[in-house]
Amino acid sequence: MINIDSKEKCCGCWACVQRCPKHCITMVEDDEGFLYPKVDSSLCIDCSLCEKVCPVINQGEPRMPEGVYAAKNLNEEVRMASSSGGIFTLLAEEVIAKGGVVFGARFNEEWDVIHDYVETIEGLSAFRGSKYVQSRVGKCYSQVEEFLKKDRKVLFSGTPCQVAGLKRFLRKEYDNLLMVDFVCHGVPSPGVWQEYLKEETARQCGGKKLILSHPISNGRDAHIESISFRNKCLGWKKFSFALTISVSNGHGEKKIVLLSEPLNKNIFLRGFLADLYLRPSCHACPAKSLKSGSDITIGDFWGIQNVMPEIDDNKGVSVVMVSTEKGKEIWGEIATINYEVTFDDVVAANSALIRSVSLNRYRNMFYGNRMNTIEMRVASLTSISFCQRCHRLLSVILLRLGLLDRLKDKLKKIS
Template sequence: MIKIQNKQDCCGCSACVQRCPKHCISMKEDEEGFLYPVVDETLCIDCGLCEKVCPIINRPEKLPVMKVLAVKNRNEEERMASSSGGVFIAFAKKVIEQNGVVFGAVFDGNWEVKHTYSETLDGVKPMMGSKYVQSRIGESFSQAERFLKEGRKVLFTGSPCQITALHNYLRKDYPNLLSVDFLCHGVPSPGVWRKYLEEMSSFSAFKAAGKNSVLSSSIKSVPVITGIEFRDKTLHGWKKYSFVVRGSAPKADKNTVLLSDIHYDNPYMKGFLADVYLRPSCYHCKCKNGVSHSDLTIADYWGINQLMPDFDDDKGVGLVLLNTDKGKAVFDTLDMEVRVSSLSDAQRFNGGFKEDVKMHPKHNLFFKRFVDYRNLAELIERTVHKSLYRIAKRKIKNIIKKVFVQLKH
């Protein structure tokens, strides 16, 4: 029986809920906005299946990386619509062309994030782009299993813990499954995101979003959100990506930019990147670096401007880790620009490889104030604000680190 004593021991994958034969496990949201399993012990038969599929209790052995690549999709439109190099959409198109099914994260009608599947390319497109909120898996594992048993090709994309849980749930290898995870910084609280959305739902919230925000002067009333992009590259490029909200209002086009912040100026992104409201299990991740047994791992190839400057055009370069022969075979069929790289070079610039992340020192204080604090953006700003001493200390530390790296190489 699943009993969560320490919240760091649950990644919120929902595998236990889907595998329970008595349907006696449900996911409940805690005060930090994360979902955890709760067991109805009057229905539980203590079969142990929930524990067998848990990626924390049953952690697979790590698989070594076979090959490391820097990648760009040759289709410029697809690459610009992606967060980095346009790798996901290339895989998705290949699977859809073979009458397959693609699973990924999308926004629901309330602009929260959930996992779903699509059998069409139009349905896949909303899965493109990063979404810095933990997605609700729902019944995705059981749905994927059904398609796999029918002989359909399935592409399942998710965080390392979600892919680890998927493989544990399936309990066998399927040749028609292509699993893809990504280098994960950690998943932020859906509860925090929900509250941030509430603040964005009024005109005053957009106006007060930040001094560097761009607000359409044509908007005179409460706007309706029609699109959110955490990683817009069209305004300031890939490295200086923007958090953009688009929407409509009376006398305004439906694609009007309601809010545009460079990522390091946006309050929500500030808190996320400062590790203020990640899921507790993310601070000591047990599913990274080969544990998930994904066929491929995708990410941004940060640092490509230093490693391969001629390959960088600030429109996005993807990092691809080929982990299995199956993954390599599918990747080799794609029309991509490719440069061979090394794991050590990739690890130098991407913090997503880190399994242990230091929790923000004001994490507990943030959540203590979170429920009753009226202005979330202000709370985040107060939480992440650094004194001049801390800023100077961090700069000196980074300079020493860079000197050490240069001497080493």
């Protein structure tokens, strides 16, 4: 029987919930806004399947990719609408063109992030772009299994721990399954995300009532129209958070309110990048160093300006790491602008690929001060002194130049 005695030992992948033959496990939200499995022991038959499919208990081995590339989608419109180089869309289109199904993360009507599937190219737009909130997997692993048994091609995309969860859930290899994960920093709390949305919308709309999912029903309601975590209006490297809201003026007419803030100004992104409300398991990630078992890993190629400055146009470049024969096969079938690079080129400015993020010492303070707003808590806990700003700036510069890890190694040898 699955027993979460420490929250860092559960990544929230839903594998145990879906594999339980007695359906005695449910996901319950904790006071930080994350979901954890809860077992009804009166129904449990001690089959241990929940433990056998857990990707934290049963971790994979670290791997090295068989091919590493810097890549771009040839379609500029798709690339600009994507977080980085638009490679996920190409992979997904190839699977759908062969009669397949694609699973990914999208917003639901309440602007929560959920996992879902589509069978049309038009439906892929909902999956495009980063969503810095942990998604609810729901029944997707079971749905993947059903499609695979019907001999449908399936692409499942998700965080490394979600891909690892699917791999454990299936308990066998399928030739018609392509698993794609991404370089993951960590997943923020869905509960904090909803708090932020309500606060920000009320602030932008003068305290008007927020309607997350339904059209405006009276003269005083505000309705979220769209959200983008990675808008490229200021370029790929300095991406912006964009929130579009329609507000009624009380006479049946609507006006549009647009919030667009760069990553260092937006409160939610500041808290995310400061690791104030990541899932506890993200600080001890079970799927770093390609341990998830994915066929392909994609992500932003941060540091590309130091590796191949001639291809850096600040519109987005993806890193693509191919780890299996299935990955090689589909990579050879899609048309991209791509250049072969080394794994070290990628890791130099993408340490999240191999290393879990450190626990922020102010994390408990963030969750302990519920009387204040998200904005007030994040602002107070991410404010830094001039010396700290200089230190952080220097660290960023050294990281982008690929010199930070080398300097740390030298300092360790000296000490």
